[in-house]
Amino acid sequence: MYSTDQQVLGVACRWAAAGHRFALVTVARTWGSAPRPAGALLALRHDGVVEGSVSGGCVEDDLIGRMRAGALGAQAPFCIVYGVTKDEATRFGLPCGGTLELVVEPAPEVAQLGRLQARLALRHLAARRVDLATGAVTLEDALRDDALQWDGSCLTTIHGPQWRLLVIGAGHVSRYLAQMALALDYEIIVCEPRDAYGPGWDVPGTRLLTSMPDDTVTALAPDARTAVVALTHDPKLDDLALLEALGSPAFYVGALGSRVANLRRRERLVQHFDLTQAQVDRMHGPVGIPIGSKTPPEIAVSILAELTAVRNGMRTAPIRDGVISQ
Structure with a gap:
């Protein structure tokens, strides 16, 4: 996990404490020249306020538009792909025909994010697994050689200093x-x-x-x-x-x-x-x-x-x- 993304988790927890709803977006996979690596995080508040980034450009704008339009209101995690065609890649500001595959969690469990934050504060390694089929999200210990895994249905991200x-x-x-x-x-x-x-x-x-x-x-x-x-x-x-x-x-x-x-x-x-x-x-x-x-x-x-x-x-x-x- 990247240190900037640890800040994303901290802001998301503060939003929750203040009564705000938010979605958590993770870069699951990239093709071509993508602005942000797999594992990068974005927190998106119900009113369109963002913390972090997944592209540094128009993808965030599109996600904000979807959030404000209520298109991210589902409860179960799901996947969005940007840049499948050259025209779409250009539209979303993805260089060299890059493609982004994102996992969106419309309603992440705040208590679990708090537990992850506690582990990171102690500089422990943790693996967070999101199952799109069941909606289940689990948190467990990780090893320094563990890597992000994504098979189109389950996303496992590694958090902490590797x-x-x-x-x-x-x-x-x-x-x-x-x-x-x-x-x-x-x-x-x-x-x-x-x-x-x-x-x-x-x-x-x-x-x-x-x-x-x-x-x-x-x-x-x-x-x-x-x-x-x-x-x-x-x-x-x-x-x-x-x-x-x-x-x-x-x-x-x-x-x-x-x-x-x-x-x-x-x-x-x-x-x-x-x-x-x-x-x-x-x-x-x-x-x-x-x-x-x-x-x-x-x-x-x-x-x-x-x-x-x-x-x-x-x-x-x-x-x-x-x-x-x-």
Whole structure:
């Protein structure tokens, strides 16, 4: 689930508390170039007020018109498809002939949405299943590898942070990185064994661990949805994390530092530790996309830009000494 869609649920619950009726609309499937991904949410109030989006354009306008005309007044969930033909795709502002398949819940159970909100507040993963044939909606625990499922009759959406970011060090850059990464749907774990830094960490929604970096990475058992970023500037700490992370399936491993410092780090990891050259070549260092960043928030933006690129399959080669590896 996307963090922006968690806001949709919160607004919908507040509407219900104020006595407003509303429908919940979920993108179930897309074809072609669609503006919003499967799983995106829209809450539509009885008077046409909206929160969230499913297309960012004319689809919302059409849904608002249907709501005001009473065409969304059914009680059972149902499906709407937009953009079946090229003319319809153009009419609804769907680029490149894109198609949207939406599941509409005209009267979602507010108590259940409240339970989902409670789980999300604890950063738990949950699976929400909507059965169009029976109208039944269920909520249960989910795993991080679970994915949205839609067979034309049942829609299962996954809610909560499915990606993890382990940050080594609780310094200034780490603070900005954690705050920004929360908005990108990461579960944030910060490892800080130094007494001078840990007590001042106060970023809500993150978890602080004081164990040593190598022990922290080992206990976390990074998988293909985990990123590890070392930001202490202290080789005694950063290298410990990198030793364990570079040999794991983590989709991203990076370290802060200058080009010279990272060149020396690569040599050190190969010569003095049990890592292969191929494993060390996985490291993104200097960490982040080179955008001329100087300040802590700029560096955080650079790191998150690279994380996003790798996570979305846009870049798989680390930067070595300022050059993208081949």
